[in-house]
Amino acid sequence: MAEPDNSMTSLLSRFGVDYADAPAPTPATLAFMRGLGLSLDTMTAAKDKQVARIKDRTTSRMGDIDVANERTKTNMLGDLVRRGVLRSGESNTRYGQQAENVARQKSDALRAQAEGIDQAEFGFNTGADSLRTRALETVLGAETSQAQQAAALKAQEDSYKRQDEAAELSYQRSKEAEERALKAQEDFLKRGLGI
Amino acid sequence: MSTNIPSADTALLHAQAKAGPAGVEAYEQAKKELAAQQAAAAAAAQAEAARRGTPDAALGVASAGLNDMYARRLASMTEAGALAGAQAEQRDARMADYSGAVGQARGLIADQVQQTIAPINAETDYRIKALTREGQNAVDKIEAQMRLDAARAAFEEANRGGRGGGGGGGGGGSSSKGKLNDGDLQAMLQSGGQSKMQRARDTAAAAVQATRKVQSSRAHTAANTQYSPQQMMRMGDRAGLAKRQLEKKESPYVAPDRSATAAAYGQPGAASRSQAALEAARRQISTFDRMTAGRNRAIQQAAPLAADPNRSMISPGHLAALGNSSLGALYGQLFGSGQPIRSAADIDRVFMGDPFAISPADQRRVNMSNAQSEWNALTGNGRAPSVPMPGRRDVPGTAYDALQEAMILSAIDLQNEGYDVTEPEVRNALSKVSGNYYDETSTARGGLTGQEQVDLSRDQMAEANKASETNQDEAVTLVEQEERDAFTSATGLDSAKYAQRPDQLVEIIASPTFTAALEAVQGKQWKNRDAIVNELVKNDLRLSDPYERTIIQIVADMMNV
Numbered sequence: 001m002a003e004p005d006n007s008m009t010s011l012l013s014r015f016g017v018d019y020a021d022a023p024a025p026t027p028a029t030l031a032f033m034r035g036l037g038l039s040l041d042t043m044t045a046a047k048d049k050q051v052a053r054i055k056d057r058t059t060s061r062m063g064d065i066d067v068a069n070e071r072t073k074t075n076m077l078g079d080l081v082r083r084g085v086l087r088s089g090e091s092n093t094r095y096g097q098q099a100e101n102v103a104r105q106k107s108d109a110l111r112a113q114a115e116g117i118d119q120a121e122f123g124f125n126t127g128a129d130s131l132r133t134r135a136l137e138t139v140l141g142a143e144t145s146q147a148q149q150a151a152a153l154k155a156q157e158d159s160y161k162r163q164d165e166a167a168e169l170s171y172q173r174s175k176e177a178e179e180r181a182l183k184a185q186e187d188f189l190k191r192g193l194g195i
Numbered sequence: 196m197s198t199n200i201p202s203a204d205t206a207l208l209h210a211q212a213k214a215g216p217a218g219v220e221a222y223e224q225a226k227k228e229l230a231a232q233q234a235a236a237a238a239a240a241q242a243e244a245a246r247r248g249t250p251d252a253a254l255g256v257a258s259a260g261l262n263d264m265y266a267r268r269l270a271s272m273t274e275a276g277a278l279a280g281a282q283a284e285q286r287d288a289r290m291a292d293y294s295g296a297v298g299q300a301r302g303l304i305a306d307q308v309q310q311t312i313a314p315i316n317a318e319t320d321y322r323i324k325a326l327t328r329e330g331q332n333a334v335d336k337i338e339a340q341m342r343l344d345a346a347r348a349a350f351e352e353a354n355r356g357g358r359g360g361g362g363g364g365g366g367g368g369s370s371s372k373g374k375l376n377d378g379d380l381q382a383m384l385q386s387g388g389q390s391k392m393q394r395a396r397d398t399a400a401a402a403v404q405a406t407r408k409v410q411s412s413r414a415h416t417a418a419n420t421q422y423s424p425q426q427m428m429r430m431g432d433r434a435g436l437a438k439r440q441l442e443k444k445e446s447p448y449v450a451p452d453r454s455a456t457a458a459a460y461g462q463p464g465a466a467s468r469s470q471a472a473l474e475a476a477r478r479q480i481s482t483f484d485r486m487t488a489g490r491n492r493a494i495q496q497a498a499p500l501a502a503d504p505n506r507s508m509i510s511p512g513h514l515a516a517l518g519n520s521s522l523g524a525l526y527g528q529l530f531g532s533g534q535p536i537r538s539a540a541d542i543d544r545v546f547m548g549d550p551f552a553i554s555p556a557d558q559r560r561v562n563m564s565n566a567q568s569e570w571n572a573l574t575g576n577g578r579a580p581s582v583p584m585p586g587r588r589d590v591p592g593t594a595y596d597a598l599q600e601a602m603i604l605s606a607i608d609l610q611n612e613g614y615d616v617t618e619p620e621v622r623n624a625l626s627k628v629s630g631n632y633y634d635e636t637s638t639a640r641g642g643l644t645g646q647e648q649v650d651l652s653r654d655q656m657a658e659a660n661k662a663s664e665t666n667q668d669e670a671v672t673l674v675e676q677e678e679r680d681a682f683t684s685a686t687g688l689d690s691a692k693y694a695q696r697p698d699q700l701v702e703i704i705a706s707p708t709f710t711a712a713l714e715a716v717q718g719k720q721w722k723n724r725d726a727i728v729n730e731l732v733k734n735d736l737r738l739s740d741p742y743e744r745t746i747i748q749i750v751a752d753m754m755n756v
Binding site: 017018051086087091092095096097099100102103104106107110111113114115116117118119120121122125126129132133136137140143144147148151152154155156158159162163166167169170171173174177178180181182184185186188189190191192 | 217218219221222224225228229232233236239240243244247248249253256257258260261264265268271272275276279282283286290293294297300301304305307308311312315316318319322323326327329330331333334337338340341344345348352724725728738739744747748751752
């Protein structure tokens with residue numbers, strides 16, 4: 001007995017599809033699955049590139065925020081010293097506000113990075129799900145088609161066999177009847193009877 | 196703090212932890228970085244405040260606003276991450292549902308497979324039933340013949356027993372057991388030859404007169420009426436038989452009477468009449484299509500009902516109103532040896548959907564999804580057969596479909612039988628099943644409508660049938676009597692004893708096989724009948740062949756053992 005062909009099941013698992021005892025691959029289904037694999041690879045590469053770009057932009061943004069912060073604090077220090085109010089409530093308030101501004105900008109940048117990565121991931125997963133559904137539909141169609149073809153062939157074969165048997169049976173019966181008739185006619189003839 | 200910091204939903208956090216995809220991880224990473232920044236920023240603010248000389252007691256105030264802001268952002272980030280996780284989990288759940296549904300759909304493949312093979316199994320059953328019936332029919336025929344033979348033998352045996360005492364005479368002094376031997380037969384042929392020949396001539400003359408009468412009647416009726424193809428063929432057969440008899444090689448055992456018989460058959464004109472009859476039959480078949488006649492008649496009757504806009508299709512009741520015989524005839528003609536139509540239920544079955552009425556094999560012969568293309572491929576052009584039934588033509592299995600398919604099948608059958616269905620006349624007759632177009636064109640040419648033509652043809656046919664049958668019966672009776680006499684003259688046997696027709700018996704004793712068989716046993720002494728039969732079988736005569744079996748029987752009877 002031939003070993004079951006699990007190549008299609010293995011191929012499907014690559015798409016995250018669990019399909020035990022999948023039908024044997026045909027050239028058309030194999031080509032289709034390879035095409036889906038190619039699409040999946042392309043989507044993965046695009047997502048990775050997008051995430052890297054987001055992270056790079058965030059890093060640049062953080063650096064810009066630090067530079068601007070240092071510049072603002074230098075200007076603020078000069079102003080406070082010139083006016084002789086470095087040790088004052090105003091000084092504390094202005095430094096505190098600057099620190100809050102920096103924190104807000106940095107947290108916004110980090111939030112934007114997280115949202116961007118989440119969005120890229122969401123897009124990728126949506127596309128991958130679409131590929132999975134197409135793979136499932138294709139393999140289900142192939143399984144149905146193959147099962148129908150196999151059953152039709154079997155039914156046709158059975159049909160011929162049954163017809164052959166019926167024809168043979170009819171032939172045997174008529175042959176037996178004919179032999180009985182011949183025997184009877186021979187008997188009549190030997191008895192001198194008209195037939 | 197006055198700022199309301201939202202706490203993330205537990206379920207969302209659980210979902211986030213469970214899902215753990217890259218989106219959620221990005222939020223987690225951002226939160227870590229934000230927390231690290233918070234600590235660094237708070238420490239830097241306090242250090243800078245201390246360097247500006249801020250008292251220790253006030254250092255906490257320098258980072259208070261900062262911490263509040265970070266706490267709000269961290270809480271918001273936590274909630275966003277949890278939402279992303281929940282979203283991912285929902286998507287996974289949807290995909291899992293879909294996969295489960297696909298798995299369940301696999302269970303339906305078995306039903307699909309059954310639907311695929313159901314027609315094959317149905318057709319197989321149909322064919323096996325047909326094969327079984329054919330086989331049973333053959334066996335029934337053989338057994339019926341056996342019973343007939345047995346009954347005939349029993350009858351003959353009983354008759355022979357009854358005659359035993361008083362019979363046996365009339366054969367001359369040398370006869371024994373009431374049967375003629377070879378010498379008796381030769382003597383009888385010699386002594387009675389003149390009178391037998393005279394009687395045969397008289398009989399032949401009468402037969403010639405009768406035959407002329409029949410031919411005259413046939414010529415008259417053929418000129419004025421239309422015979423059915425079957426009738427014409429039968430006439431042709433008879434004429435052909437006469438011709439064959441004329442051309443037959445003479446047998447030495449039937450020489451005197453056979454010459455008279457041949458003279459009777461061989462009257463001038465017999466051969467040409469046979470040719471004329473055959474030609475007429477051919478013309479009849481090609482120009483007067485029996486299917487078209489029956490079909491036109493049935494559809495003519497169906498058309499008024501079908502044209503009623505309140506009746507979108509012919510119902511079983513309508514069909515019953517048309518008359519079973521006409522529709523039965525229609526289908527009988529359409530399908531030849533197809534299923535006979537004998538009742539309203541049969542008609543319902545044909546028109547209303549029993550798939551076996553038009554067998555699966557027949558159904559496959561026509562692609563009804565594009566009947567027009569099928570029709571064009573057959574006939575070259577023209578409209579496909581149509582029946583004037585308003586509406587509902589899209590419903591499969593209606594009378595419309597059945598009739599249209601039947602018309603196309605009849606065209607295929609006609610083509611297979613050698614007719615040229617591309618001829619305009621034939622094509623027109625087949626395609627205009629409604630009869631309306633036929634009527635219009637026919638009456639425009641001064642001809643009859645389909646119904647009138649059918650009625651006239653039917654009347655003429657009945658009249659011709661009656662005349663022909665009467666004349667033919669008379670002629671056949673005379674000819675058969677002559678053949679019986681010829682057989683008895685030649686063999687001394689009664690032709691009624693044998694199952695074959697008189698013309699077949701004459702043909703048998705005129706055959707070289709019979710001559711050879713008789714020569715093989717003549718002039719020898721035989722112990723019994725079995726010995727003669729065995730000798731003939733040794734001479735390659737077969738009991739299994741009805742023709743040769745009859746030769747054995749006749750020769751054995753003639754030997755009178």
